[in-house]
Amino acid sequence: MSRVQSTSSTPRAVPAAPAAVxxxxxxxxxxxxxxxxxxxxxxxxxxxxxDVQTRNLVVDATLTATELSLGKEVPxxxxxxxxxxxxxxGVAPTADKIVVTGITLENVYSNVPSRVSVSANLxxxxxxxxxxxxxxxxxxxxxxxxxxxxxxxxxSYAGNDGKFVQLCSLLPMESSRHNECAIYTPTSSSLNSxxxxxxxxxxxxxxxxxxxxxxTDSTYYVPAESVVCKVIEKNWDKFGFHPQQEEMxxxxxxxxxxxxxxxxxDSLYSNVIARLPFTDIxxxxxxxxxxxxxxxxxxxxxxxxxxxxVSYRYPQTTAAE
Numbered sequence: 001m002s003r004v005q006s007t008s009s010t011p012r013a014v015p016a017a018p019a020a021v022x023x024x025x026x027x028x029x030x031x032x033x034x035x036x037x038x039x040x041x042x043x044x045x046x047x048x049x050x051d052v053q054t055r056n057l058v059v060d061a062t063l064t065a066t067e068l069s070l071g072k073e074v075p076x077x078x079x080x081x082x083x084x085x086x087x088x089x090g091v092a093p094t095a096d097k098i099v100v101t102g103i104t105l106e107n108v109y110s111n112v113p114s115r116v117s118v119s120a121n122l123x124x125x126x127x128x129x130x131x132x133x134x135x136x137x138x139x140x141x142x143x144x145x146x147x148x149x150x151x152x153x154x155x156s157y158a159g160n161d162g163k164f165v166q167l168c169s170l171l172p173m174e175s176s177r178h179n180e181c182a183i184y185t186p187t188s189s190s191l192n193s194x195x196x197x198x199x200x201x202x203x204x205x206x207x208x209x210x211x212x213x214x215x216t217d218s219t220y221y222v223p224a225e226s227v228v229c230k231v232i233e234k235n236w237d238k239f240g241f242h243p244q245q246e247e248m249x250x251x252x253x254x255x256x257x258x259x260x261x262x263x264x265x266d267s268l269y270s271n272v273i274a275r276l277p278f279t280d281i282x283x284x285x286x287x288x289x290x291x292x293x294x295x296x297x298x299x300x301x302x303x304x305x306x307x308x309x310v311s312y313r314y315p316q317t318t319a320a321e
Contacts, residue, residue, distance in 0.1 A: 048197035096282035119164035
C-alpha cells in the first residue's frame with residue numbers, strides 16, 4: 001500500500017558541474033546548469049530540466065521471514081510514473097525517465113527483530129553512480145543474510161544482480177524517526193544540463209549508429225544531422241576532419257573514415273550517455289530491496305513501513321514528447 005503527498009519545491013543552490021566530457025561538446029548557448037539543482041527559483045526558459053518536484057510516498061510491505069532473509073523487491077507504487085507526473089505541466093503520465101535530486105527517510109516502522117537493509121535501483125549501470133557525488137554518503141554494510149551471500153565484507157549494493165544501491169539501515173524493531181534523514185543527496189556530477197539537452201533522448205549505443213551506413217572497408221556514410229557528425233564537427237581539430245568543408249554525398253551524407261566514427265561512438269557512449277543519471281520509473285523500474293538476517297520461516301510474517309520524500313526533475317525532452 002502506498003500513500004502519496006506532493007509539492008513543487010525550489011531547487012537548492014549546488015556546486016557547478018565540471019566541464020563537459022570530451023568529445024561531447026555541447027552548444028555554447030546552452031546553460032551549464034547542474035542536473036540536481038539550480039540558483040533560479042524555477043528552471044530557466046532554455047533549461048533542459050524541469051522544476052524540482054517532490055513526492056512523499058508511504059510504502060508498506062508485509063513479508064515472510066524467508067523473503068526478508070533472501071531479499072525481496074518491493075515497488076514504491078504500482079503507478080509510480082503517473083504519481084510523479086500528476087500536476088507537472090507538459091509531462092505525460094507515462095513519462096518514465098527522471099533525475100532524482102534527493103531522497104529523505106521521513107518516518108519508519110519495522111517489527112523485524114534484526115537490522116533491515118533498504119536499497120533502491122536508482123541506476124542502470126555503475127557508470128551512472130560514478131558520475132555523481134552523494135553528500136549523504138553511500139551506505140556500506142555487511143551481507144544482511146547468510147542465505148543471500150556467504151561473504152561478510154561490507155558492500156554498498158544489494159540484490160542478486162548488484163543493481164540495488166544501499167540507502168539506509170533500519171534498526172531492530174524501529175518504530176519512528178523524529179527527524180528526517182537524508183539518505184541520497186546528489187550535489188555534483190561530471191555532467192550538466194548541456195549534455196542532457198544534446199543527448200538526453202539517446203539511451204543506447206545502437207541509437208548512435210542510426211542512419212550510419214558502411215560503404216567500403218574503410219569508410220561510413222554518416223547523415224549530416226547525426227549526433228556523431230555534429231560531435232566530429234565540433235572537434236574537427238582533434239580528428240583532422242571538418243564535415244562542412246567536405247562535399248556531401250547523396251544529398252545528406254558525409255563520407256567519414258571508420259576509425260573516426262567508431263572512436264566518437266565509443267567515447268560519446270561511455271563518457272556521456274551511459275553516465276546520465278536517469279532513473280527508470282516505469283512499471284518495471286524503480287523499486288526498493290529489503291533484506292534482513294532474520295531466521296527463515298514461511299509462516300512468520302514481518303511488516304516494514306516507510307515514508308520517503310523523493311525529489312526529482314524531468315528532462316525537458318520528456319515534456320516535449
